[in-house]
């Protein structure tokens with residue numbers, strides 16, 4: 001019988017999620033000076049924990065201060081002060097929710113204005129059409145740099161455990177470093193890190209092993225993986241299933257299925273290779289196929305806003321329902337569903353010809369809600385995309401200035 005979304009889920013590490021709704025990662029861009037969490041992030045996660053989701057996954061936290069995806073991103077390194085992270089963990093674990101940090105290295109997906117160190121499997125920049133120049137030219141990683149990345153992930157996971165988080169999720173989706181290594185388009189190496197899938201998956205598998213060796217068996221370890229990159233010649237559904245077969249052997253507690261990259265933003269419901277996605281629960285079919293080969297629970301994220309759709313995810317044999325945007329608009333959505341309420345989740349998105357700008361504005365609109373919740377206010381559903389994009393740009397310049405001056409110190 002299909003379990004209900006409010007039934008508990010026991011993960012392979014023995015940890016119990018109080019229900020099957022997970023707050024998926026959303027980059028908050030809300031760190032304080034020194035790239036550490038502060039009051040706004042504590043308040044945001046307190047609100048989500050009170051809102052009833054069983055698992056909260058943080059926005060992506062950087063493992064290297066020189067490779068940072070956004071200027072307000074949180075960074076966790078060997079010498080980062082741990083107290084702010086302890087307070088963050090405490091805030092997100094109220095009400096019985098489990099709280100995991102998502103760890104990420106953006107690889108080549110760093111905009112030029114950020115500065116820092118832009119590394120990738122191969123020296124191939126992002127192809128963003130007429131906006132390609134916004135992104136930095138990456139340097140192909142040397143063997144020692146790959147080794148350093150492996151130890152940084154393990155160190156960050158160990159410190160997340162020390163701070164009181166329940167687990168970490170490796171961000172191996174959306175065209176960041178792991179996903180660049182997995183992609184035959186971005187990874188054109190001819191050594192043992194490139195070529196056949198086994199080599200392209202080596203970085204992810206090595207990091208999973210290194211993290212497992214650095215943390216206790218009861219600490220959660222998840223992997224967010226693309227169902228496909230939705231680019232011709234890119235990482236595809238058969239590749240994703242094979243990677244999950246390899247992960248089966250490595251004490252992974254959860255695989256989250258997403259899709260797309262900067263070049264083909266399927267996670268926002270749009271693809272570059274013209275393949276159509278489901279209108280809601282975009283990756284459900286892929287997740288069902290992955291669940292058929294996975295020994296760990298599978299979660300799918302993307303386009304889930306209605307209770308009926310959440311139920312259909314579980315009915316398809318997928319164990320966890322991942323929700324991002326809808327929880328920025330209605331942070332207590334799980335409680336609403338439990339009480340039989342069905343709030344209509346709508347954001348007036350831009351309908352612009354320039355798809356890249358439209359996508360940036362949509363993200364800015366969502367981030368604006370996160371900001372409001374962090375200030376103890378309620379989200380607004382009628383936010384203007386133009387205004388959100390403009391204020392996001394201004395905020396970004398201010399934060400870049402702060403980030404770069406911190407880096408120089």
Ligand SMILES: Cc1cc2nc3c(=O)[nH]c(=O)nc-3n(C[C@H](O)[C@H](O)[C@H](O)COP(=O)(O)O)c2cc1C
Pocket residue numbers: 024025026027028058059060102171173174224258267268301302303304322323324325326363364366367
């Ligand atoms: C503002 C914003 C920031 C995001 N940041 C992250 C992130 O840091 N890590 C990640 O894995 N996904 C990130 N995502 C993608 C979401 O986790 C999710 O995969 C995607 O939004 C589709 O789910 P949804 O339709 O429920 O929003 C972000 C999405 C939004 C809207």
